[in-house]
Structure formats: structure tokens, C-alpha cells
Amino acid sequence: MGVYQNILTSILKGENLLAVLIDPDKAMLKNIAGFMLKINQSKTTHIFVGGSTVNGNATDVLVKEVKKHTNLPIIIFPGDVNQITDEADALLFLSLISGRNPEYLIGKHVDSISKLRETQLEVISTGYILINGGKQTAVERETNTKPLSVNHIQEVIDTAKAGELLGMKLMYLEAGSGAVNSASNNIIKAIKNELNIPLIVGGGMRTMEQISNAYKSGANMVVIGTVLEEDEAFLDSLHK
Numbered sequence: 001m002g003v004y005q006n007i008l009t010s011i012l013k014g015e016n017l018l019a020v021l022i023d024p025d026k027a028m029l030k031n032i033a034g035f036m037l038k039i040n041q042s043k044t045t046h047i048f049v050g051g052s053t054v055n056g057n058a059t060d061v062l063v064k065e066v067k068k069h070t071n072l073p074i075i076i077f078p079g080d081v082n083q084i085t086d087e088a089d090a091l092l093f094l095s096l097i098s099g100r101n102p103e104y105l106i107g108k109h110v111d112s113i114s115k116l117r118e119t120q121l122e123v124i125s126t127g128y129i130l131i132n133g134g135k136q137t138a139v140e141r142e143t144n145t146k147p148l149s150v151n152h153i154q155e156v157i158d159t160a161k162a163g164e165l166l167g168m169k170l171m172y173l174e175a176g177s178g179a180v181n182s183a184s185n186n187i188i189k190a191i192k193n194e195l196n197i198p199l200i201v202g203g204g205m206r207t208m209e210q211i212s213n214a215y216k217s218g219a220n221m222v223v224i225g226t227v228l229e230e231d232e233a234f235l236d237s238l239h240k
């Protein structure tokens with residue numbers, strides 16, 4: 001079964017999915033073995049690898065190393081075309097539908113095709129919605145787009161629905177890496193209510209309470225990154 005089909009099957013079984021985001025620019029390769037050991041003992045279900053800016057082939061190098069130490073599916077969460085590597089299992093083919101920068105709506109996608117043709121990667125069309133998380137984020141800077149305001153919930157909902165009607169297979173609600181305010185329960189509930197596709201929520205989740213509230217509100221998958229960069233011991237509270 002492919003990665004996407006597995007996600008759908010897990011959701012049907014009522015499972016909450018947890019992705020740990022590893023940033024190739026920040027990860028220390030020599031520490032990966034110990035980190036992955038803890039990951040394997042935790043409730044983590046997916047590994048995301050990506051960053052808003054990553055140098056050269058750092059993603060390829062990191063994925064090769066991560067693979068040595070886990071059987072969890074490895075999914076590329078790319079900020080740019082150079083992060084595509086055949087070493088992973090799947091690629092989130094993100095389109096930044098909260099913004100109006102054509103490069104991040106379709107441009108990078110066209111540019112990636114010659115590389116994608118040479119890979120076996122499972123490509124998963126994903127709507128990517130950046131909402132205001134209380135501070136300017138790397139994605140906002142890199143893409144030169146504005147996040148949607150959390151005070152205009154209807155616009156966020158309509159954006160998600162438009163993405164689904166365009167045929168996107170996953171929706172990713174992003175408050176931004178290291179956000180001060182993670183996505184609120186209200187906004188998660190409102191979006192979930194409109195969508196038939198799985199909902200991924202990430203950005204600024206630092207406590208078990210935030211994570212479990214996100215699931216209760218309708219998130220199918222929660223993504224955490226910064227909290228583990230700051231304190232690896234948080235993984236202990238995610239023990240199986």
C-alpha cells in the first residue's frame with residue numbers, strides 16, 4: 001500500500017497521526033541514530049523532511065541517514081525543488097494556496113518535473129495554507145506572501161474548500177515554524193467541517209495539550225518540529 005492509502009486507512013481506523021519534521025539545515029547527522037531510536041519508541045507515525053531554505057543536496061544526505069534507523073514512512077515536505085530526493089517514500093506536492101505568488105502556486109511544480117520523472121516518489125497533491133501565527137515566518141519571507149488572517153475564518157475555509165475542489169488530496173494548515181500561536185481549535189473545527197480530505201495541522205505546537213486539542217478539533221495529523229529542536233526530551237512525553 002502507498003503512503004497516501006495508508007494515511008486514509010489509518011484515519012478510517014480512528015488513528016491520530018503524528019509527523020516529526022526534521023530540517024536538513026539544522027539536523028546534526030552524527031546525532032541522528034540516537035534521535036531516531038527515541039522516535040521509534042514514540043507515537044510518531046511519519047517523518048517529514050524539509051525546510052524553507054535548504055542548501056544543495058542536504059535533504060538527500062539526511063534522508064539516507066534517517067532511513068538507516070527507522071521503518072517509518074519518510075515524506076519530503078519541500079520548500080524548493082532541490083529538496084526532492086528519490087531516497088524518500090513520498091513527496092508533498094505543496095501549492096501555497098493562501099498566497100498569490102505564482103511561483104509557489106505552480107511555478108516550482110513545473111520546474112520540478114524533469115527531476116520527478118527520474119524518481120519513484122509517490123507524489124501527493126497538498127494544499128498549503130499559511131495562517132497568521134503571531135510572528136513573521138520563514139515561509140512568509142521566502143515566498144513573499146502574506147498569511148491569511150485568523151480573524152477571517154471564512155476566507156480560510158473557502159481557501160481550503162477551493163483546494164479540495166481542485167483535486168488536492170491533503171490539506172495542510174500551517175501557523176508557521178515556531179509560531180507564537182498555533183492554529184486555534186475553532187479554525188481547525190471550521191476547516192474540518194468543510195473538508196472530505198485529511199487535514200494536517202502544524203506550526204507552534206509545544207505541549208501535549210495543544211496536540212491533543214488539535215486532534216479533538218479534527219486534525220488527522222499533527223506536525224511538530226521546533227519543540228524537538230529546542231528540547232529533544234519532549235519525545236519522552238510522546239512515548240507509545
Ligand SMILES: CC(C)=CCC/C(C)=C/CC/C(C)=C/CC/C(C)=C/COP(=O)(O)OP(=O)(O)O
Pocket residue numbers: 023049050051052053077078079080081084093094095096103104105108109112128137138139142143177178225
Ligand atoms: C513543488 C516543490 C517541489 C516545491 C515548492 C513547494 C512549495 C509551494 C512550498 C511552499 C512554501 C514553502 C517555502 C514551504 C516550506 C515548508 C517548510 C518545510 C517549512 C518549515 O520551515 P522551517 O525551515 O522549519 O522554518 P524555519 O527555518 O523558520 O524553522
Ligand SMILES: O=P(O)(O)OC[C@@H](O)CO
Pocket residue numbers: 021174175176177178179201202203204205223224225226227
Ligand atoms: O516547527 P513547528 O513550529 O513545530 O512547525 C512544524 C511545521 O508545521 C512547520 O512547517
Ligand SMILES: [Mg+2]
Pocket residue numbers: 023177178225226
Ligand atoms: Mg523550523
